[in-house]
Amino acid sequence: MKRIGLFLGCNIPFNRPDVEYSLRFLLNALDVEIVEMEGAACCPAYGTMPSLGIFEWAVASAWNLSIAEEKGVDMITGCGSCYGVQNEANYYMKKHPDIKKKVDEVLAKVGRKYNGNVKVWNVTNFLYEQIGLDTLKQKAKYSLNGLKCGIQTGCHNLWPSRAFPANEDNVFAPKRMREICEALGGVAPHYSTITDCCGMGALRSNAPEKSLALFKKKLDTIKAELDPDVNVIGCSSCLMQFDAGQSLLIEQKKINYKIPALHIAQLVAIALGAEVEKATALATIPLNGVITKIKGGN
Amino acid sequence: MEEGGVNVIDLTQSDENFIKELMELGADELKECIQCGKCGATCPMALAGLEFFIKRIVHAATLGLRDILLEDSSVWGCQSCNRCVEVCPMDIKPYEVIQAVRRAAVRVESCPANTYEGLRNLYRFGHAVFPKGFEERRKKAGLPEKPPTALSFEEMRKKYQEILRNTILEEIAPFPLT
Numbered sequence: 001m002k003r004i005g006l007f008l009g010c011n012i013p014f015n016r017p018d019v020e021y022s023l024r025f026l027l028n029a030l031d032v033e034i035v036e037m038e039g040a041a042c043c044p045a046y047g048t049m050p051s052l053g054i055f056e057w058a059v060a061s062a063w064n065l066s067i068a069e070e071k072g073v074d075m076i077t078g079c080g081s082c083y084g085v086q087n088e089a090n091y092y093m094k095k096h097p098d099i100k101k102k103v104d105e106v107l108a109k110v111g112r113k114y115n116g117n118v119k120v121w122n123v124t125n126f127l128y129e130q131i132g133l134d135t136l137k138q139k140a141k142y143s144l145n146g147l148k149c150g151i152q153t154g155c156h157n158l159w160p161s162r163a164f165p166a167n168e169d170n171v172f173a174p175k176r177m178r179e180i181c182e183a184l185g186g187v188a189p190h191y192s193t194i195t196d197c198c199g200m201g202a203l204r205s206n207a208p209e210k211s212l213a214l215f216k217k218k219l220d221t222i223k224a225e226l227d228p229d230v231n232v233i234g235c236s237s238c239l240m241q242f243d244a245g246q247s248l249l250i251e252q253k254k255i256n257y258k259i260p261a262l263h264i265a266q267l268v269a270i271a272l273g274a275e276v277e278k279a280t281a282l283a284t285i286p287l288n289g290v291i292t293k294i295k296g297g298n
Numbered sequence: 299m300e301e302g303g304v305n306v307i308d309l310t311q312s313d314e315n316f317i318k319e320l321m322e323l324g325a326d327e328l329k330e331c332i333q334c335g336k337c338g339a340t341c342p343m344a345l346a347g348l349e350f351f352i353k354r355i356v357h358a359a360t361l362g363l364r365d366i367l368l369e370d371s372s373v374w375g376c377q378s379c380n381r382c383v384e385v386c387p388m389d390i391k392p393y394e395v396i397q398a399v400r401r402a403a404v405r406v407e408s409c410p411a412n413t414y415e416g417l418r419n420l421y422r423f424g425h426a427v428f429p430k431g432f433e434e435r436r437k438k439a440g441l442p443e444k445p446p447t448a449l450s451f452e453e454m455r456k457k458y459q460e461i462l463r464n465t466i467l468e469e470i471a472p473f474p475l476t
Contacts, residue, residue, distance in 0.1 A: 010427035013436070013445035021439040036446045039454025041424035046378035048416045048426045049465070051400040051409075054324050056465040060420075063458055084380070106464045110457035155342075155379035160393075171384065197342035197379055205412055206375040207348065214346040281438040 002130065003033040005068040005075040007120070009082040010042050011236045018281040019078050019236055022269035023123070025279065027076075029272040030131055030139060035073045040064045043077075043085040047202055050085065054092055059103045061089030066107060066114040074119040076126050078265050080156030080235030081201070083122045084163075090116065091163035122157050123265050124234050125166040128176045133183040141273035142294050143185035149267075150228035150259065151177045151188050152242060154235030155197055177234055177264055184271045188232070191225040193218055200241035215241055216249055223257055230290045231261045239263045247284045260285045270294060304350040304370050309361065316364040316402070325398035327390040331360050337382035337392040348372050352382050356395050368408045373399045404470050418473050421462055424448025424455050 004027065012019045027034050041063060044050065050057040064086060068075045077083050093100040093116060100116070107113055127136060153174045161171045168174045172195055178188035196218050197203075199211035219242075222228065233239040242261035249255045260283070262270075269279050271294065280287050321328055338344050338353030350372035358367050367373070373396050382392035403409045416426040424447060433443040448455040462468075463475050 008445050008447055010425040013441075013447065014425070014427060014429050014432035015435070017432070017436040017439040017441050017445075020436075020445070021441060038446050039448050039451040039458070041448040041455075041458050042420050042426045044420055045416060045426040047374070047413060048420050049462075049467070050378075051397060051413065052404055052466050052470070053401055056467065059461055059465060063461055081378075084378070106461055109464065110460050112457070155377060155381070158384075159380035160383040197345070197377055199342070199346065199377075201377045203342065203346055203348075203375050203377050206371065206410060207346065210346040210348065210375075214342065217345075275440070278438075278440040281440075282435055 001031060001033050003035050003073050004121070004126070005035045005037045005071060005073040007037050007040060007064065007075040007077040007082055009077060009079040010045070011240065012078055016236055016239060016282050018279055018283070019239065019263045019265055021278045021281070022263065022265040022274060023076070023078055025269040025274040026265055026272055030135070035071050037064065037067050037075065040067050043082040045081055046085060054096070055099050055102055058089045058093050058099050059106050061086045062093065062103045062107060062114045063112070065090065065118045066112045068118045069114055074121060076121045076123065078123050078236050078263060080122070080154035080237060083120055084156030086120045087165065088160065088163045090118070090120070119165045121166065122234065124153070124157065124176050124180065127180055127268065129166055133179060136180065136268070137183050140184055140271045142271050144181065144271060145185055145293050145296070147186040147230060147290065147293050148226065148228045149181040149186045149188040150191065150222045150226050150231040151181070151194060152198060152231055152233045152238050153177055153195065154233065154238045157234050158195065177232060180264065180268070181232055184268070189226055191222060193221045198238045198241040200237040200245065204241065212245060212249060215245055216254055219246065219255065219259070223259065228259060229293060231259050232267050233261055233263050236263060244284050258285050260287045260290050262287070262290070304354065304366055307358070307361065307363065311363055311365060313362040313364045317359070317362040319402055320359055320395065320398040323398040323401040325359065325395040327388070328359055328395060330388045330390050331356055332388055333357060334387060336385045336387060340381035340385055342377050342379055343372065343375055348375055352392050352396065355399065356390070356392050359395050359399065367399050368403050368406065371410055373403070374410050374413065407472070414472055417467065417471060421459060421467070421471070421475060424458055
């Protein structure tokens with residue numbers, strides 16, 4: 001049986017725990033043993049320790065990585081930042097032995113060590129490489145019944161590609177999430193701004209109006225080119241922008257349409273038979289039409 | 299466009315020591331920049347309309363324009379998306395220039411207040427993002443009130459805090475590390 005450390009981060013357990021429920025459900029349904037990352041902390045977010053120094057970044061990530069290594073597992077995360085930050089920390093520690101040495105010394109002070117053997121997976125790459133589309137298809141209880149999906153991979157899931165253990169063939173034309181949706185019976189066309197940033201993150205914290213205007217540009221393009229039933233999102237921060245951020249745009253009367261949003265973990269969990277109320281508990285844009293389409297056809 | 303600020307480059311303000319400081323703080327390939335502008339062409343900050351986006355920040359950094367870089371808060375709006383790192387033909391890792399400017403800024407307390415909020419939450423709870431009301435949200439998703447992270451394991455959290463005290467946070471934090 002496969003085992004994996006479930007790295008939760010911050011936004012998933014505190015803002016969108018319905019994604020945590022979905023991650024837990026889908027790993028169980030796919031016969032992957034969940035190993036709890038007891039005592040794990042923030043990845044740490046780009047605006048915190050990484051903004052203080054490379055050593056500061058590396059040692060804070062090494063804390064989390066050392067917990068997974070002690071338990072003998074790799075980690076999976078549904079958050080783009082957690083994926084990017086920790087993979088980059090791994091990359092820096094391999095590239096800079098002097099920083100790794102300092103990390104080792106500080107970890108030793110609290111009785112921990114990290115040998116550099118942990119890979120950090122995102123949901124898409126884990127499903128694609130570790131489970132496989134055929135298995136996913138076989139285990140699905142519901143077909144997506146032609147559900148039209150607008151794909152948002154998320155910046156941190158793509159770049160910097162040199163730091164990532166797994167990736168798309170072309171990081172500027174991502175296909176893996178599209179293939180997952182299609183394997184489950186949906187359609188997920190390419191669109192012209194598929195790799196554009198959603199504006200969540202530091203931009204949203206420091207220049208909220210510009211962030212939402214950037215997001216609106218992307219959303220308008222998705223609406224005009226695809227008019228999807230749902231946007232399917234690879235990163236929990238993007239999910240918050242596509243769901244709660246979109247609700248803000250509606251409230252401010254800046255858009256006159258609504259496109260529901262699901263994290264890829266939520267969509268897959270629902271297809272595998274998860275309880276919809278729990279899997280979508282925190283969504284602000286109603287998902288009734290999406291669920292009816294998925295469940296109505298079986 | 300406003301006069302002055304980031305829109306006027308005064309070469310008499312160039313500070314060679316600041317260039318060295320940035321290089322030591324992670325922008326180690328800064329001097330290899332050829333000002334091609336590819337980073338700016340992919341930058342969400344530029345697309346969002348921030349005037350001082352990656353290409354201009356790297357330019358100012360190569361000139362050692364300390365005051366402009368530390369006084370303007372644009373570096374804190376960077377999404378850390380790393381498109382610039384992916385496309386840079388000279389491999390100067392432009393995002394690392396942003397991070398080096400941030401690192402220089404926190405050493406002279408020149409960063410937005412929300413930077414400290416994230417660091418304080420990280421130190422106290424083990425989570426930089428720690429929004430109120432999470433217990434109720436977790437209940438709705440059928441999960442226990444607290445996740446099995448540093449938040450639930452006090453001994454582990456104390457060890458994590460000890461690690462953080464062994465970094466520069468100990469020197470720059472404007473809040474008690476106890």
